[in-house]
Amino acid sequence: MLLLRNVTYSTNGRKILDKINMRFKEGMSYSILGPNGAGKSTIAYILMGVIKPSDGKVLLDDRDITDLSITERAKLGITLLWQEPARYDGITVEEYLTLGGKLNVDKEELKEILEIVGLPYELYHSRFVDKSLSGGERKRVELASVLLLKPKYAILDEPDSGLDITASGLIDKTLEYLRKIGTTVILITHHEDIAKKTEFSYFVCGGKVVRKGFSDEVVEYYKRACGKCPLLEGMRYGHQDGSSKGI
Numbered sequence: 001m002l003l004l005r006n007v008t009y010s011t012n013g014r015k016i017l018d019k020i021n022m023r024f025k026e027g028m029s030y031s032i033l034g035p036n037g038a039g040k041s042t043i044a045y046i047l048m049g050v051i052k053p054s055d056g057k058v059l060l061d062d063r064d065i066t067d068l069s070i071t072e073r074a075k076l077g078i079t080l081l082w083q084e085p086a087r088y089d090g091i092t093v094e095e096y097l098t099l100g101g102k103l104n105v106d107k108e109e110l111k112e113i114l115e116i117v118g119l120p121y122e123l124y125h126s127r128f129v130d131k132s133l134s135g136g137e138r139k140r141v142e143l144a145s146v147l148l149l150k151p152k153y154a155i156l157d158e159p160d161s162g163l164d165i166t167a168s169g170l171i172d173k174t175l176e177y178l179r180k181i182g183t184t185v186i187l188i189t190h191h192e193d194i195a196k197k198t199e200f201s202y203f204v205c206g207g208k209v210v211r212k213g214f215s216d217e218v219v220e221y222y223k224r225a226c227g228k229c230p231l232l233e234g235m236r237y238g239h240q241d242g243s244s245k246g247i
């Protein structure tokens with residue numbers, strides 16, 4: 001089990017996360033749901049070891065891993081799909097996904113995974129992971145790399161961002177594959193329909209867990225709460241500069 005215990009994170013004199021407690025059990029799927037700026041990506045970075053909490057602990061199977069680096073956590077089976085996909089000039093999709101042949105993966109498996117993420121092997125394996133791929137295609141390559149690693153814990157930070165209308169089917173196939181291989185999924189999103197695809201959800205707002213439980217129930221609460229939130233209402237109508245009333 002992966003666990004955040006009383007995690008607080010402050011930076012530049014601002015408290016971003018405030019005593020966050022979360023539990024991710026093996027083989028289950030979870031969403032971290034919340035509006036822009038809620039603290040969702042910060043939670044992902046703390047789980048992955050990109051940043052360290054100012055207070056509190058990260059535990060994996062009762063072991064304190066708070067001070068472990070990204071690489072050490074990766075070795076323990078924790079993987080992060082970054083919100084912004086990277087580019088690697090001069091490296092093909094196949095080289096990237098097989099870590100230059102170091103990852104033990106056969107061609108059939110590579111084909112299967114590329115099919116799941118919607119990039120047919122024949123069309124994409126020799127393409128370069130550079131700016132010649134669109135943002136959406138790079139995101140799909142990153143998702144394929146997470147699936148091929150067969151992690152124990154897959155943290156997917158907005159897997160649908162930058163993707164088109166086919167994203168919903170892609171998320172379904174991704175979750176189905178990860179469920180099949182027993183990976184615990186931690187999916188970060190601000191979309192209710194995406195959160196509903198997981199079993200459990202945490203609704204985060206203002207750096208705090210506001211609600212947790214079965215995804216259907218949490219999503220209903222999120223819709224009601226965010227629908228009435230004066231902060232979000234203000235953002236929607238652009239009250240900060242008094243302009244852009246409506247859209």
Ligand SMILES: Nc1ncnc2c1ncn2[C@@H]1O[C@H](COP(=O)(O)OP(=O)(O)OP(=O)(O)O)[C@@H](O)[C@H]1O
Nearest residue numbers: 011012014016035036037038039040041042043190
């Ligand atoms: N280094 C930093 N200095 C100041 N503020 C920061 C810093 N890093 C993050 N924040 C702020 O912390 C808040 C939470 O950021 P975070 O990226 O975790 O939100 P999020 O829920 O993932 O948002 P989004 O849905 O827009 O991606 C935001 O208001 C952000 O501006």
